[in-house]
Amino acid sequence: MVRSDLVVVEDLRKYFPIRAGLFKAKGAFVHAVDGVSLTIKRGETFGLAGESGCGKSTFARLLLRLIEPTGGKVLFDGVDIFSLSKKELKKVRKRMGIVFQDPKSSLNPRMTIYNILKRPLEIHGIGSSKEEKLNMVLEILEKVGLGEEHLNRYPHELSGGQQQRVSIARAIITKPDFVALDEPTSALDISVQAQILNLLVKLQREFKLTYLFITHNLMVMQYVSDRVGIMYLGKVVEVLNTREELNMGKVYHPYTAFLMLSTPAVDIRERGRNKIIVPGEVPSPINPPPGCRFHPRCPFAKEECRRKEPPVMEIRKGHYVACHFPSITEEKLTPYVEERMESIRKLWRGES
Amino acid sequence: MNDGTLLKIEDLYVNFRTDEGIAKVIDGVSLDIKYGEVLALMGETGCGKSTVAKSILRLLPKNAEVRGKILFKGTNILDLPESELRKIRGKEIGMIFQDPLTALNPVFIVGNQISEMFKIHKLRIKRTILDEVVELLKNVRMPDPQRRYYSYPFELSGGMRQRAMIAMMLAGRPSLLIADEPTSALDVTIQAQILKLIMDLRNDYNMSILLITHDPGVVAEMADRIVIMYAGQIAEVGPVRDIFLNPQHPYTKGLLRALPLGHKEERELENIPGRVPNLIEPPPGCRFHPRCPHAMEKCKKEKPKPVVVSNEHFVFCHLLRGG
Amino acid sequence: MWKLTWRRFRKNKLAMTGLVILCIIIAIAILAPVIAPYSPVEQHLEDRLQPPSSKYLFGTDELGRDILSRVLYGTQIALRVGVLVALISAAIGVTLGLISGYYGGIVDEVIMRIVDIVWSFPSLILALAIVSILGPGLINAMVAIALTMWASYARIVRGETLSVREELYIEAARAIGESDIRILFSYILPNVMSSILVLITYNIPSAIIVAASLSFLGLGAQPPTPDWGLMLSTARTYLTIAPWYSIFPGVAIMITVLAFNFIGDGLRDAIQPERVS
Secondary structure, three states, X not given: OXXXXXXXXXXXXXXXXXXXXXXXXXXXXXXXXXXXXXXXXXOXXXXXXXXXXXXHHHHHHHHOOOOXXXXXXXXXXXXXXXXXXXXXXXXXXXXXXXXOOOHHHXXXXXXXXXXXXXXXXXXXXXXXXXXXXXXXXXXXXXXXXXXXXXXXXXXXXXXXXXXXXXXXXHHHOOOOOEXXXXXXXXXXXXXXXXXXXXXXXXXXXXXXXXXXXXXXXXXXXXXXXXXXXXXXXXXXXXXXXXXXXXHHOOOOOXXXXXXXXXXXXXOHHHOOOOOOOOOOOOOOOEOOOOOOOOHHHOOOOOHHHHHOOOOEEEEEOOEEEEOOOHHHHHHHOHHHHHHXXXXXXXXXXXHO | OOOOEEEEXXXXXXXXXXXXXXXXXXXXXXXXXXXXXXXXXXXXXXXXXXXXXXXXXOOOOOOEEEEEEEEEOOEEHHHOOHHHHHHXXXXXXXXXXXXXXXXXXXXXXXHHHHHHHHHHOOOOOOOOHHHHHHHHHHHOOOOOHHHHOOOOHHXXXXXXXXXXXXXXXXXXXXXXXXXXXXXOOOOHHHHHHHHXXXXXXXXXXXXXXXXXXXXXXXXXXXXXXXXXXXXXXXXXXXXXXXXXXXXXXXXXXXXXXXXXXXXXXXXXXXXXXXXXOOOOOOOOOOOOHXXXXXXXXXXXXXXXXXXXXXXXXXXXXXXXXXX | OHHHHHHHHHHOHHXXXXXXXXXXXXXXXXXXXXXXXXXXXXXXXXHOOOOOOOOOOOOEOOOOOXXXXXXXXXXXXXXXXXXXXXXXXXXXXXXXHHHHHHHOHHHHHHHHHHHHHHHHOOHHHHHHHHHHHHOOOHHHHHHHHHHHHHHHHHHHHHHHHHHHXXXXXXXXXXXXXXXXXXXXXXXXXXXXXXXXXXXXXXXXXXXXXXXXXXHHOOOOOOOOOOOHHHHHHHHHXXXXXXXXXXXXXXXXXXXXXXXXXXXXXXXXHHOOOOOOO
């Protein structure tokens, strides 16, 4: 049976204790991921957006079980990865890959590119001979746009873009089903970013990959994802379809709206128009505010928002919002977002 | 210089002596900043934008060789003795960086550091220095300014540190503020606050701003004119609308087309093939020619001279010269 | 990437001098049987305690043995002792340091407390104590010294492991399924190697000196081994009548130790983090 939901996350939590020296935490925890439930469908690119401290990086690491959860489940193709033994987990690792943000420190500076790419094959027993492994490495190098000449080089001899390609090659050489990408293009120049995004899209189609794409850059998010989850302080506040909803500005959570409106617009004609800016600081995930996490910064917060955590509503098919009063956003913010997205759409269509 | 020009860079050349050879980082850059304008220097890694900014205040490392002129209010900064230069730094020309932690001393409270600016430059004050500093902190919209006077940099968030750094630079009421990637390290919502702050301050303090950035969104929001740089050379200069809506240089066009606008189902991103050149052995002539789809023989030999596209819009490209 | 280190090392005159001297010492050690005029244990009882002459360039000792030949053969012993001790203590210390830094927690606490205890004793005293338990002899002396030296490796490697552990490529290694042992020795170890190498270059001369001291006290090499320390010890008795007897072995020790120290300094300065462009 081929499940259409490849990854199912149920109430996932990760709290990091804050330790005062050798003594146990005085009850203070970093609520990095605080009850996240979502599904990632096979073959899609699920984007995860949010600012620093929202927990998206921790979330990615939980999905690959690089860290242990405080609570909740992650079902990968129907199996709870947190219940697996070390041996079984290793087998699952073959079907998952991860690409990190900083290309330079993602690669062992003392290993050649060949060795870096060969290791996953050796660990999982793929390829029966040395020649076969070499061929697989060469094949994957070619697929990511590199060549034989890079085999015996060291990471520091490569540019940032090339290093990221190697990182991607390493993640997919075992032909996984799922790849988590944690800010894969944030450290790259615009032109290199374009190359890598194109590459990722191409690879997804060719190898039938499912992506979790994490980024704080909303422009990239709008381009590359099929669906998006917006995170704030360890919780997911909105999940929506990218093309039909996010890119059209049909957002229902005030934080999502503010994120969209705060992003500097590449559209030169937007300049000078109403600048709607969300006040306050990005809060710390230590001791989050009660009720709705966003209420201290939300200009529309009401008493209920301070007291009760908002329920998750399916406001349209497949579109979820965690807010007590999404209609306020719809009335006061969404029109601006729609207008801006419309303007941006006109812009790039005009140019292409 | 009474044509409204505050800063004029003429034929700037900067080389760095390194273990592997001499890196020709800046190759004949000329530009000017007018009173009250926001000029953006935009380009990718290695284009030299940060180096240009640091040249203005002579903040380059010891292995740098600088040639050319940098005229600030008529005086060539590169000729000034250290003692005169110090009167300009922090007072006439201020600079803020991407990482405020590099400018802020971690062992002194923020208030002290800003006070230093008053003492060093012997600035006129109306009340006590403390009052002036708190006033500055209010101007940069620091929450709870009285309390924050006594905070150490590590106690502040990224956005607050950036505000503190801006306050420090505003003390001397500079005519020119150089902002080197001021918001690249900040979250989007905080970035919006800081950008708005900088623009408002520009109006209140009547400053010119030299904005160094790689983010086209920030440029579109803030700049009056843009200078696009590539590998130490200027590719294109012009008012922001002209550059975005009518780019002429193949590099500018390539860059704008590489922006991920739209959706993957609708378009594949165009990208510029190849890589940024090695500055120790840069390509002769126009340094973009190895990657340019329209490169001609001339491009490999001769550095392009500016071609007028329209009022104030110039392109450095052989392609556009009349036949 | 070692090319850059070598280039920087080459520019350092003192370091290169040390390297040249070391090469000469190694050459002597290898060629001793060929270049030594006499056997180091051959006694010429009729020529006892002779000053340096054309027949015996460094003079003779109390049993008529040629001091030059003994000094030349002594290089073999000194090098063997220095290198073996350094390598053994490195093996112990590096392994414990890696484990300590990577796993943390109680394992780290225990190992570090043992390190503290070992380190609180002056190495010579500790070596003496161990040798007195094991009994005199060169091999026992080497074991004793190794047991005092591993602590410095453990400390340094632990510290570096703590920072390397946080690097993304370590996380990536776990993500592709690498085992812990593999991560320790194939990922972390190569990246802390530079500090280890510098430490080894300093520890070799230290080991030589401590070994010489132990031999001097009669607890290390036993007669008739041409060990420099042992020679110094015996020479003490004849200091007034045969000063050359102590000078030559002493100078040999000094030159060897200096050579290693120059190399160590040069290596330490030449090794810079590769990530700084």
